Amino acid sequence: MKQIAIGKTAGQTRIAIREEGKLVELVVQSAEQELLGNVYRGRVADVVPGLQAAFIDIGIGQNAYLYIDDVEPAADGRELTAGKPGIGRLLQRGASLLVQVAKEGIGGKAPRVTTRISIPGRTLVYQPAGREIAVSRRITDERQRERLRQLIEALLAEGEGAILRTSAAAVPAERITAELCGLRQAWQEALANSRDGRTPQLVYQADDLVLRMMRDHLSADVTEVVVEDAATYRKLKQEIQLHAPELSERIRLHRDKQPLFAALGIDAELDKALRRQVWLKSGGFIVIEQTEAMTVIDVNTGKFTGRSSQQLEETATATNLEAAAEIARQLRLRNIAGIIMIDFIDMKREANRARVLEYLQQQLAQDRTATYVCGFTRLGLVEMTRKRMRPSLGEALTVPCPACSGRGRVLSPAELAGRLEAEVAGLVKTQEVEAVVVELPAAVFEHFLAEERREWKRLEQQWQLTMYLLSSEALSPSQYRILYAGGKQEASRRWQNKTFP
Structure with a gap:
């Protein structure tokens, strides 16, 4: 049995994959991390011959890293002679070029980009300036491989390429044709909208995390997809109905009072994974x-x-x-x-x-x-x-411990906020709660105050309650305490007087 659970807390989207009841994969991502797959019209900020690399300004506040192996061989308009050329032959400072984020920036490292643009779909990966036609190695039937190769060859225009994914073997040719046309149109529209030549600028926005995971993981062996957020559920249902209607009935909205990840035991497994x-x-x-x-x-x-x-x-x-x-x-x-x-x-x-x-x-x-x-x-x-594509689970959920000069790690403010949100949501669904008083560690109190302008105001509106925050030097950076949950008047009195049992 394969199950996918999608939750959203404290501005983070979390997707957990369980196989035979065991948690095998978890992706945690916040909105500001959504760079993977994006295509930018960048400007060459620097060329470093000693590294055989260039640094590209793509407008995110940090230059992206472009290694020579990730530069299309004919990027300078000429076919190259035998052997690897110097990076200076291919790129010059100040030049404009299209690049795609191939790896997220991790830690202090810059995101890695490539000039080989790929637009992924459920059955194929479209390459607007590709040079290859390939079929997934997981499709082992030679007759099936040849059928797919001939099908895609007939559909591609000169100068285009494509990679047929494993799922292509199980769908009719009409669906592959329709998806190729859709990906091609999306790319052409993105180019048309960016023809003013400004650099840097975002040319093509990749699918968000939920759609990417569904595209890559939702297949016939998935028994159910459980979604906690109603808006995400509607978006996902619409997308699946369009591209894989036979799987639409496997998506359901989580309606229980207990938060999704707690109900499935995922929170407990996450603690073990750290x-x-x-x-x-x-x-x-x-x-x-x-x-x-x-x-x-x-x-x-x-x-x-x-x-x-x-x-x-x-x-x-x-x-x-x-x-x-x-x-x-x-x-x-x-x-x-x-x-x-x-x-x-x-x-x-x-x-x-x-x-x-x-x-x-x-x-x-x-x-x-x-x-x-x-x-x-x-x-x-x-x-x-x-292969490294995004931060590890430990990097996503924890930060270096401020008390031991980074030798250990503690839960990040975002992770702590997510756990607090899940617990408060459970209280609201099961009790009459107008307000809560929360004690936070001093190290993250200021962070939460800044977040209050966005996240906590949303939570207060969503739950129709008031949240009172207190700072404590006694708590460790990975702890918080809900001191009171109940009437607003009593919560305000206790918060002001700091009187708790």
């Missing part, structure tokens, strides 16, 4: 350490000592196989990317090592994000990489 240690059913455990350079994962037998007849080798192999499945799930759930080193329990037999490695690769095959397993190193560690 911990270093993850227990296995057998009694073993894994420890996940994320650093600036890489992520290191250690596997331990813990309480699992095997059956009395098992030898040490068999116990180690059984634990490693169980750990491999959990590691694959945790990488997706925590959105861990970059270099990853796994220290499995030592196994003497080469056959067992190969078995664990093969099983790890099988589990990683369910991950839509590109992964590459290099194998065991000479020190017995498994080395692998996972």
Whole structure:
């Protein structure tokens, strides 16, 4: 069973994917992070030959990074000779060009852009200036692959390209044709609206997070999509009715009094996903350490000592196989990317090592994000990489701890606000509440006051209540307390006099 849950709290959109009752993926994104897939008419701010890269002003307050491999070979209007040219041959400072955000900016790093524009749909990815026609590798039937290739070749104009997605194999040709025409028209209209030549400017706005996730994940194996926000539900229902009407009935609006993520147990799973240690059913455990350079994962037998007849080798192999499945799930759930080193329990037999490695690769095959397993190193560690597209779960939900100079991490103000909103929403739905008094840690009190101008006013209007905020030096940055919930007059009196039991 595959389930998708969509929630919205404190200005954040959250999409959780559960498979067989387990949380396997969560995407958290706020409005200001919506850059991925956007196309800009940018201006070359700087060219750095030593890096074979350029920095592009796209109007977001931080220049984007463009590496030479992400520049269309004929971007300068000439076919290139053999070998990689210098970046200075392709780009000059002050030049205008179209670029698309391929990776979000993470931490202090700039967003990465490319000149290879791609407009994704449910069944295909349209490339306005593409040079290839490709079919998803997940479609293994050669006759099916050839049918799709011939279909798209007949539809594309000269100079266009397209990539057929896995879902294209299960839909009629008419739907593929209609989607290609729609993507082409959307791109041409975007270009027409930006012909004034201003730089920098946004040329094409990519789909928002909800539509992107539905486009990529909503398929026949999804049993239901549960949406908490009514406006999001209506938008999603309309979009699915247009592009995949057979799946429309699987979308439902969450109407229970309890907040969606709390009702499904997702909040509890999120807390576990922020911990270093993850227990296995057998009694073993894994420890996940994320650093600036890489992520290191250690596997331990813990309480699992095997059956009395098992030898040490068999116990180690059984634990490693169980750990491999959990590691694959945790990488997706925590959105861990970059270099990853796994220290499995030592196994003497080469056959067992190969078995664990093969099983790890099988589990990683369910991950839509590109992964590459290099194998065991000479020190017995498994080395692998996972493509980085957006911040990890830890980066999205936490911030460096102000009390320990960043050596630890605490919940971010936005995450704390989301948890508070969910709890207050539950109170409003189950009790007669006119006002609440909330005590906040001093470190985030000022942040919440700034947010009050937007977010808290919306919440007060939505719930028809008044919120009173207090600052406390005694609370840690990851804590808050609801001191009172009830009548407005009594809440005001307690807030002013600071009298609480």
